């Protein structure tokens with residue numbers, strides 16, 4: 001059984017069908033990318049998987065669990081983490097605090113134990129700080145731990161956002177346009193970073209991205225959306241040579 005199975009997921013907003021009969025399988029260790037013109041429904045597909053929107057039809061099965069319509073924090077606990085098109089950080093908090101907050105999804109102490117700072121909570125908190133520092137170390141961000149998130153250069157903010165996602169111990173990482181706003185050098189660096197974390201953390205990845213060099217170099221498979229419908233799927237070379245895709249998208253994209 002694939003790690004992620006999306007079966008006929010459909011999302012309607014009033015009279016608009018943003019995504020229709022979306023089917024996707026991602027196996028353990030695979031990188032799958034979703035491409036398509038602006039407004040094709042890519043982010044909506046992510047939003048159905050993470051239940052920002054509950055699909056109007058269809059199912060999302062992750063790791064043999066039906067997560068369709070499940071509370072977002074519980075979906076995170078099953079092992080799905082995501083980043084957003086527009087970076088979402090606690091801008092006034094430090095790098096370390098940003099990761100610590102994400103880590104709290106796994107805290108076991110109850111509310112009272114936390115409020116009263118009972119020994120169990122204090123012990124857990126100490127472990128969380130250590131885990132967060134270790135993670136920052138593995139990602140090469142440890143030196144920045146005390147910096148305010150908003151003071152980091154853009155590329156580092158992206159990495160911090162990914163670090164926050166990794167702090168929840170995901171099996172599947174969803175990246176929504178991770179290279180948005182990056183120049184070719186930054187994009188290459190991010191591509192290498194994603195390859196590195198994929199291996200280090202044993203991840204499967206589902207990514208939306210417009211930078212075609214990055215998509216082609218990272219993806220095992222690519223799925224193409226147009227007007228909420230899958231018009232093609234295949235390996236990078238199959239997609240690059242698909243006439244429908246060239247007409248709908250590749251021919252007109254602003255590439256790097």
Ligand SMILES: Nc1ncnc2c1ncn2[C@@H]1O[C@H](COP(=O)(O)OP(=O)(O)OP(=O)(O)O)[C@@H](O)[C@H]1O
Nearest residue numbers: 013016018036037038039040041042043044045085
């Ligand atoms: N909450 C919503 N309510 C109504 N319509 C929505 C909502 N979210 C998305 N849509 C519509 O669904 C369609 C798909 O949007 P979506 O953001 O998923 O596209 P996208 O492929 O991610 O685009 P982009 O590349 O520009 O991010 C668009 O027509 C959009 O206006």
